[in-house]
Every structure is written in structure tokens, then in C-alpha cells.
Amino acid sequence: MVRLADVAFAVLFVGVVVRAAVTDLLVPASTLAGIALVVAVVGFSLFDPDGGDHAASLVVHVALVGATALALVLVLTDLTLVSRAVDLALFYLVVLALVGYRRAPLSSTISLFPYLGAFAVVVGLFLLHSLDVSPGSGLAAFPVFATLLLGVCLFVVPRYVEADFLLRFVGALSAVIVLVGLPSLFVGSYSLPFFSVSPWSNATLSPWFVGELPVLRSIFPNPNTLGLLVFPAVLGGVVDLHRTYGRSGSVSLFMVVPGVFLAINAVGLYLTNSRASYLAAAVGLALYAAVVVIDRRAVPVLFAGLAVAAPLVGFGVFRGVVPIDPSNRFALWGASVEALLAGPTLLGAGVVNTSELIAPFLSEGLSGQSSHSSYLSIALRIGLVGGVAYCLLVIGPLIHGAWRFKRVDVGMFALAAGFAVHQLFEGYTLFQYGPGSILAALVVGYVIASVVPEAT
Structure with a gap:
């Protein structure tokens, strides 16, 4: 059954997609922040995952939402x-209280603290750096909105919106966007x-069944943005179909529509020509398939294998042994490391464009390009301290999930692994509000929620 919290979240995510596809002016970040607070209020009003007196919990949560809204106005x-x-500082503290407040005993929530701490470090450093930016500018407002959206996606939505609804909604929305783009x-x-639909003219594909085709980008300005939506839709569709089959024990009519969406998204993923999305989907599918074929006890082994294989494959690409075109990634990553070491190293350069930071360390032909790695992008902006905290947020839940393999949501674990790999090759981060950033934060949040026990 679709609940009010699911509907509120759907409105938020549609707003994120429209903002990425059309223009920032049609759906400003302030609107997304307002909807995120509505999602929180709706979730808090439905039930208390910690059990106990719901009315008392609701009063505290609503008071925290009100304090957050007031702090937003002040900032x-x-x-x-x-x-x-x-x-x-006031905004920072009330957001931490909003996303971290639990009525459960300390003993049952202590495993949440490392993630709350990592979140606090990442957003705290961004907010600190925003003091160096002119008040009232877009750069000054960006860390504020990103802090609220990241906190809600990590620690609020996963407690009140069912994971199955997220998978089905994203799959359906992605399939519609792919269908809209195919005629182009x-x-x-x-x-x-409101939308302009066009193919990506910078590259072509040669599928055997059609001949040469331009690359699909649909309503987005870049095919990689579409790939960031479609790859989790493909993996999520597989997870949803498998779970539906597991509940019924046989192929049923309930699998027809999700199966059609999965097929559409799979075609869409191929047509984006997004190699990072291909790899992320392959990693996630391999992990999930192995767990299905073996059992949950395979999760720690598979994760350890991925941790070993990833650097070996990267080294093989660097040496030319693995036949994958790195598209100058190694030069960009090397320049990013040089820029980080050149300083400021510990706390980073702040809310800046990473392409400007690494430009002095690049050859003229690559000037103007970004770091093309989420981890390096974060480290350049908030330093080694922030980079370590960010890795704890992204990779920590995977390690935790491999350890707590009996509890972890395997589908979300596979998606989180896919996003962790994807972030090696693309510059978006969880601390943004594009579709890929929001989805990645949500997936990490669901993994955290599955391994951190609730009182109920």
C-alpha cells in the first residue's frame, strides 16, 4: 500500500529530476529543502520506529523541524x-538534532554514531567554508540546502519510506524518461x-539491431546524468522482481509491469554509453546474483573480493592490460592529488570548482576538466579530514553490512556497492542535489538503517 510518506518522497524526487532536467529556476533548491522538511514531518506523524509514546516523539520531531525551518530563514x-x-552554527546543530534524535536506548543506536559523526564532519566543513563566500550568493546557499537534503536522505527517509516503494518508483520514473528520449x-x-528532448551529438553507438545511433540523454543535458538514474533503476528492477517472485513462489501478473520497466531501463542504460554506469550496474548485479545463488554468507567474501579486484582492475587499465579507455581519468586524478598536496590539505579549499584547482597541474589540452572522482572532489573541497569522513559515509556501511550480513538489506547493499564504484569515475557527490546524488545518499541510508537495529 502506498502511504503518505511514500507520496511525499515521490514529490521530492520528481522535483529533483525536474530541476536537473529543466532549469534551477523552475525548481529552486529552496523548494527541495521545503519538500524535504514536509517529508520529515509526514514520516514523523505516521509512527515512531523507536516505539514508545508516539505523541511525545511527534512533539519533539515537529519542534525540531520548526527549529530547522527557522534556522533556514536566518541563514x-x-x-x-x-x-x-x-x-x-545554529542551523548545523538543529539539523544534527533533527536527523539524529532517537527515543531508542543508547545501546541499540550506538552503531549509528559513526555515521552521524561522519555526516557532522562533512557538512560542518562545508558550512565552515561557506563563511568565506559572499552572503546571499548561490555558493553560500548551496552547503545549507545540501546539508538538509543529505541528512534527510541518509537518516529520515529510510525509516519511513519502504525500500520496495523506492525501487519501484525509481524504476517507473526512469522507464518513462527513457521512453520520452527514444524518439529523439x-x-x-x-x-x-517544460522539457527539451534531444540526442547527445558528441558520440554515437552502433547496436547490431539498428545501425549507428546517437547517444541517449532524453530530458537531461548529459547522458551521464541519465545513466546515474537508469543504472540503479536496472539493478533495483532486478531486486524487485526477485523479491516479488520470492513472495509468490512463482511467476505472476504482478511481475509483468516491473519486468517491462526493467527491459526499458536496460535498453536505456545501454544507449547512454555511460561506461561508469555500465560498470556500477555490473558490480551490483554480480553481488546480488551471487548472494541469490549462494546465500547471505557470501556477502563478506564478495565484498572482500570486490575490495581486492577494484584496485587490480584499475591498475590493469592504467597499464593498458584491461581494454578500457580511461578517458584521461588518470591524468585528472594525478592532477587532483597534486592540487590536494599543494594545499590546503587538511581542510580543503572550500566551495570551489575543482577544475580551477587542478588546472595548474594539467596539460593545456585537459584544462577546464574536473577531477572526475567523487572522492577526490570531496577531498579537494574539504580536505583529508573531510575525505576520510566521506569515505566512512560511503564505504563504512558496506563494511558494516558485510559484517552484519544476516541483517543487511542485500538489494540496497548491492546498489550501494555500485554507487561506491561509480563515484570513482564521476565527480558528483552525496553532498549535492542532483538525481544521482540523492539516490546514492538514499541507498547508503537504507543500508545504514538495515544494519543499525531499531528498538522495534
Whole structure:
């Protein structure tokens, strides 16, 4: 049954997709932040995962949402308590309280603390650096909105929105976007209300069943953005179909529509020509398939194998043994490391464009390109301290899930592994509000929720 919290989340994610596809002005980040607070209120009002007195818990949660909204107003307007630094500190503290408050005994939630601590370090450093940016600018507001959205996606949504709903909704939305984009491969660009649909003209594919085709990007400005939506839709579709089959014990009509969506998304993934998304989907599918064929006890072994295989494959690509075109990734990564070591190393350079930071360390032909790695992008912005905390957020739940293999949501674990690999090759991070960033944060949040026991 679709619940009110599911609907509120769906509205939030559609807003994220529309913002990425059309323009920031149509769905400003402030609107996303407002919807995120609504999602939190709706979730808090439904039930208390910690058990006990729901009314008392609801009062505390709603008070925290109100305090967060007030702090947002103080940070983003000319109103102020004492100074902008004080306003940011207040916002930081109330967001931590909002996402971290639990009525459960300390003994049952202590395993959540490392993730709350990593979140606190990452967002705290970004907010600290925002003091160096002109108040009222988009760069000053960005860390504020990203902090709230990341916190809600990591620690609130997974407690109140069913994982199965997330998988099905993302699969359906992704399939619709792929279908919207397919005609552009044959007829060229065309327009819809609010959307412009066109193929990617910078590259072509040669599928055996059609001949040469342009690369699919649908309503997004870049095929990699579409790949970031479609690869989790493909993997999520496989997980959803397997779970549906497991519940019924046989192929049923309930599998027809998700199966069609999965087929559409698989075609869409191929047509994006997004090699990082190919790899992420392959990693996630291999992990999930191995667990299905063997059992949950395979999770620690598989994760350890992935941890060993990933650097070996990377070294093989670097040496030319593995036939994958790295697209200058190694040069970009080397320049990023040089820029990080050149300083500021510990706390990073702040809310800046990484392409500007690494430009002095690149050859002229690569000037203007970004680091093309989420981990390096974070390290350049918030230093080694923030980079370690970010890795704890992204990779820590995978290690925790491999350890608690009897509890972990295997489907979300496979998705989180896919996103962890994907972030090696792309510059988006969890601390943003594009579709890929939101999905990655949600998936990590669901893994955390599955390994951190609730009181109920």
C-alpha cells in the first residue's frame, strides 16, 4: 500500500529530476529543502520506529523541524541573531538534532554514531567554508540546502519510506524518461511542455539491431546524468522482481509491469554509453546474483573480493592490460592529488570548482576538466579530514553490512556497492542535489538503517 510518506518522497524526487532536467529556476533548491522538511514531518506523524509514546516523539520531531525551518530563514535572509557564523552554527546543530534524535536506548543506536559523526564532519566543513563566500550568493546557499537534503536522505527517509516503494518508483520514473528520449534518436530534437528532448551529438553507438545511433540523454543535458538514474533503476528492477517472485513462489501478473520497466531501463542504460554506469550496474548485479545463488554468507567474501579486484582492475587499465579507455581519468586524478598536496590539505579549499584547482597541474589540452572522482572532489573541497569522513559515509556501511550480513538489506547493499564504484569515475557527490546524488545518499541510508537495529 502506498502511504503518505511514500507520496511525499515521490514529490521530492520528481522535483529533483525536474530541476536537473529543466532549469534551477523552475525548481529552486529552496523548494527541495521545503519538500524535504514536509517529508520529515509526514514520516514523523505516521509512527515512531523507536516505539514508545508516539505523541511525545511527534512533539519533539515537529519542534525540531520548526527549529530547522527557522534556522533556514536566518541563514538565507537578511535576518540574523548575532552574526552569520552564529546562524550557521545554529542551523548545523538543529539539523544534527533533527536527523539524529532517537527515543531508542543508547545501546541499540550506538552503531549509528559513526555515521552521524561522519555526516557532522562533512557538512560542518562545508558550512565552515561557506563563511568565506559572499552572503546571499548561490555558493553560500548551496552547503545549507545540501546539508538538509543529505541528512534527510541518509537518516529520515529510510525509516519511513519502504525500500520496495523506492525501487519501484525509481524504476517507473526512469522507464518513462527513457521512453520520452527514444524518439529523439530517430527524429532528432523535439520539445515538450517544460522539457527539451534531444540526442547527445558528441558520440554515437552502433547496436547490431539498428545501425549507428546517437547517444541517449532524453530530458537531461548529459547522458551521464541519465545513466546515474537508469543504472540503479536496472539493478533495483532486478531486486524487485526477485523479491516479488520470492513472495509468490512463482511467476505472476504482478511481475509483468516491473519486468517491462526493467527491459526499458536496460535498453536505456545501454544507449547512454555511460561506461561508469555500465560498470556500477555490473558490480551490483554480480553481488546480488551471487548472494541469490549462494546465500547471505557470501556477502563478506564478495565484498572482500570486490575490495581486492577494484584496485587490480584499475591498475590493469592504467597499464593498458584491461581494454578500457580511461578517458584521461588518470591524468585528472594525478592532477587532483597534486592540487590536494599543494594545499590546503587538511581542510580543503572550500566551495570551489575543482577544475580551477587542478588546472595548474594539467596539460593545456585537459584544462577546464574536473577531477572526475567523487572522492577526490570531496577531498579537494574539504580536505583529508573531510575525505576520510566521506569515505566512512560511503564505504563504512558496506563494511558494516558485510559484517552484519544476516541483517543487511542485500538489494540496497548491492546498489550501494555500485554507487561506491561509480563515484570513482564521476565527480558528483552525496553532498549535492542532483538525481544521482540523492539516490546514492538514499541507498547508503537504507543500508545504514538495515544494519543499525531499531528498538522495534
